[in-house]
Structures are given as structure tokens and as C-alpha cells.
Amino acid sequence: MEGRFFLKTPINLNFRLQILLRDIICRMDENNFRKLVKEALDSLPEEFAEKLNNVIVTVDDFPTPYQLRKSKLPPGILLLGLYEGVPQTKRGVYYSSIPDKITIFKNAIERVAQTEEQIKAQVRQTVIHEIGHHFGLSDEELKKSGK
Secondary structure, eight states: OTTTHHHHHHHHHHHHHHHHHTTOOOOOOOOHHHHHHHHHTTTTTTHHHHTSSEEEEEEESSHHHHHHHHHOOTOOOOOOOOSSOOGGGGOOOOOSSOEEEEEEEEEHHHOOOOHHHHHHHHHHHHHHHHHHHHTTTOHHHHHHHOO
């Protein structure tokens, strides 16, 4: 039967399991989540906070298809946050541009965290990680530092 797609049982069972697990995922109100991002930014040591330059931090539920492609993550890997811009280490003296953007992805963080405390910890870790990219640190350097 050309042109038809039939679901096989394992996919069907997996789909049912995903529906069941969807209700177990810890969810957080949008405003409370945004407060956690603000708290993470406010908790930065002063020597780092005062050096943040021309960067905005936003919250989205999911990455766009463009952001997923840009991140170069393999399929199935959750993107928790994304830095888009020119790191400070690559800027010249007369650098002028639209602000860099750090996006924190609410639904991805909720999927990896099982409690509100874990969400809070993951938000902080993700914010610090993406700010590290703003300062010019690579993923490898951030992994070495534990951020």
C-alpha cells in the first residue's frame, strides 16, 4: 500500500509511555521560571555581572528549528540554553551591534529536572554556562570548569 504509514507496536507503546510521562514532568509557572532566571543573573559575582555587555537574556518554551540547526546538537538531545552573538573576546575596540542573546529553554529544563529545586539548580547552571560563552569560553572550557 504505497503512500501509507503504519505505526508499529513498539512506537505505539513508546508514544503511550511519553503521554503518561508527560504528566509526571515537573512544571513551573512561567512567571516563577522567569524569576529563577533573574535570580541566577542577580547572583552572579559582581566582577562578572558588571562586565556583561550588550547582551539580553530571554526565556522561550522551545528552541526554533533555526536555533536547533545552529546548535549542531544530534537529534534527541535537549537544548537547555543558547548563546547567540559575538563573544567579548572576539570584539574589537569599536564593536557595535545589536545585543547578543541568551535564551533559556523552559520546557527542556523542566524535562531534565524532577523537582522545583532541580529546576532552580538547572536554570542557574544553564545561565552561567551561556554567560560563559558571552565571555568567550568554549563548551570544552566550561566543562573543565564544571559550568
